[in-house]
Amino acid sequence: MTQLSVQRPNARPNRGERPGGYYWYIVPGAVGFIAIVLLPFAMNIWYSLTRWSGVGIPQFIGLENYARLFVDQTFWASFLHSAAFIVAMAIIPTAFGVFIAAVLFDYISPRFGTRIASFLRATFYLPQILPIAVAGVLWSWMYQPQYGIINTILRNVGMGDLAQNWLGDSDFAIYAVMNVLIWLRIGYTVVIFMAGLSRVDPALHEAAEIDGAGWFQRFRAITLNQLRPEIAVVLITTSVAALKVFAPIFVLTGGGPGTATIVPAYFSFTNFFTTNRVGYGAAIATVLAVLVTVIAVALLRYQTRNTEGFEK
Amino acid sequence: MTIDTAVREEVIPAQTVRPAPSGRRRNARAHRGVSGWAVLALLVVAALLMLFPFWVAIVNAFKPPADYIADGPISIPTQLDFTALVDFWNGVNFNQKLLNSLIVSGSVAILAAALSLLSAFAIGIGRIRGRVWVLAVFMVAFTIPQEALVYPLFVLSRDLYLYDTLAGVIIILAVLQSAFGTYMLSSVLGAFPLEVLEAARLDGATRFQTLRLIVFPLTRPTLAVLITFFFIWTWNDFFLPLVMLPSAGNQTVSVALGALSGQYTSDPTALAAASLAGILPAIVFFLIFQRTLMRGVNLGAIK
Structure with a gap:
């Protein structure tokens, strides 16, 4: 060619x-x-649209799989957990990230120098470089109920009553997973927001300072406003990632105990490769794909309308 | 630059953007004060919490199992014991996994960058008609959950004898990742200096010559950044390698570690050693690549 x-x-x-x-x-x-x-x-x-176990010929059954999906408790539970992971991967890291980035950038940096600020930023970022599978192995070991470090510390400081089977108890498993995801994601938001802050005209802050605005006032009026494009992009990308989350569930809980931490991606995976209900798994995956695409397109359009054109 | 750096959610290293000293820092440093130290202390505690899992992995990976049973996970090891690390390394044939991951990640990075460059050349320089739509459609490769592709890919690759081969995974991941590369390079090439292209045209350069002799050398820094991103994303990728590479001899580092979940629970130091083995290459890449990535984000900032 x-x-x-x-x-x-x-x-x-x-x-x-x-x-x-x-x-x-x-x-x-x-x-x-x-x-x-x-x-x-x-x-x-x-x-x-078929009933198929992966071998033989798929049997066309129309929309039966979708009809079953809508009355499947596990399916709805999986999307409910997706909402929890949007909180853990998008909302909490964004909230903390903006705050930490602003503190590092225009509180720590002017007082203690940029080197300390850069160093702190690097520490927050470090978990982000790990393959999720590695993070999963590490945390499932830390959460281990008998010899894991979290329960050991709780017992050592005399709060042994709080020790739990973190990943094995259906009341706690989802929070335990959310905690790992927050740990993984915070660094990403801190780095993006600090990059965004270096774009903000320092004259704005100077003027506000001369007018007697305190740090929190400037944070609310200037920083949050100026960072709006970055906040939008981070919320979009992390929300989409949260809807697609798979590896942490696979490594930490396998969707369990029971279905306490199941997510759509993992639910379709088990239908494909564990229970060999390929048609049903494909229906879940299709719904998820449509949902993610619609949300991504809607958010992107909203964001591009508010900032700049798609391609200039 | 926001969307370029942020669209893919994974790897953007900490060193890329240093906080530029802003105008109000021209004078002396701001007054530190008691509250200044308090805020710093708070942040340092938070940073230590972030580092804590790394610390316990290192401490316990080298701890003799007897120490762990006697003193638990917090204590500092009385002696450096490499047995857990060596046992894990040999037990899963970790050298093989490292080699597999290197082959897959390296090939995907190069192939995806080449694909991105070709497509972006048509879109950014050629300005082909419908380019906005082409880009939008390509981005589907980026947002679509891989679960919605995996079973057909499994079936197709089996039919083509690419199932359980590194080549199969390389092709799939290269195409999926080139969507992002095409998007990013298209906007870079869209801003390519017109005079340069005009000069090439006057000298009678063909399209391919323009690509090879002018566009390629001038976009090399951006390509280096893309290749770095692709490499690290592929290294960390889990789902497709998990499904497409079932045999132990073909597994990547990520999949090998993911397969550990639920195992070794009776041997506490083994999991710490395994974690450390997974952490080490990630940190090595971070140290190797940070300069390339810094250059890349500077490029993005000019844009």
Whole structure:
């Protein structure tokens, strides 16, 4: 395909004119997209209309899988848990992240120097570099009820009554998982917001300071306002990630105990590969895909309308 | 730059953006005061809490099991005991996992960057018609949950004899990640200096020559950033390698560690050692790559 574009020495590479030959360059990406995303997604929708165990021929059953989904307690529970993970991965890290970033940037940094601020930021960021599977192994070991460090510390400081089977008790498991996700995510928001803050014109703060505004007033009036684009992007990306969360559940709880921490992604996974109800798993995955896409598009449109154009 | 850095939620290293000294710091340092120290102390405590899991992993990975049973997880080991780490390393053949992860991550990074460059050349420089739509459709690859693709990909790769091969996973992940690269590079190339392209045209350069001799060298810093991102994302990726690489000989580091969940529960130091083995490469990459990433975000800031 490169040949074709080389053949015409008079072709004009400047934009706006005769873009025809450039289409060849989109071919590899388009072929890949069709083979890896479009075709499989279409097949997934087809599977969702069938009863199939993965072997033999799928049997077409129409919308039966979807009808069953809507009365399936586990399915609704999984989306309820998704909401909890949006809190843990989007809302709490954003709230803490804005605050920590602002404190580091215009409270610690001017008083103690940028090096200390950078160092603290790096510590908050560190969990973010870990593969989630590693974080999961680490935390499930820390949560271990008998010899795990969390219960050991509680017993040592005389609060042994608070010791729990953190991941094994259906009352606590979801909070235990949320805690790990918060730990993983805070660094991401701190880094993004600190980058955003360096964009804010210092004159704004100076003027406010001269007018006698305290730190909290400036935080509310200037920082939060100026960081709106970053806050929007972070909320969008982390919410979408929260809806898709899989690895922490796989590693920490396996959706359990019972269905106490099951999420849509894990629910479809078990239908695919554990109980071999491929059609049902495909229906869950399709619903999740549609939901995530709709939410992502809606949030992105809202955000681009409020900031800048999609592609300039 | 916000969307470029933030769209993919995982890896953006801490060192990339240093807090620029702002105008009001020109004078002397602000007054520290008691409240200043109090705030600093609070933040340091919070930072120590963040580091705490790393600390316990390191301490316990080298602790003799007898120490753990006697003194629990908090104590400092009386002697450095490498047995847990060595046992884990040999037990799961960790060298093999490291090699697999390196091959997969390296290939995905290069392949995805190449795909991104080609597509972005058509979109950003070629300004092909419908480019906004092409980009929007490509982004679906980015938002769609992989669960909605995994079973068909499993079936297709089995039919094509790519199931349980590194090549299969490499192709899939490269295409999925190139969506982000295309998006980012398209906006970079969209701002490519027109005079340069015009000069190339006057010299009679073909499209491919323009790409190879002008666009590629000038976008190399951005490509380096993309390759770094892709490498780390792939290294940390869990779901598709878990499904597509079932045999132990093909497993990546992430999957090997994920498979540990529920095992070793009777041997407390083994899990700490396993965690440490997983932490080490991540920290190495962080140290190696931070300069590239810093350069990249500076680029983004100019834009």
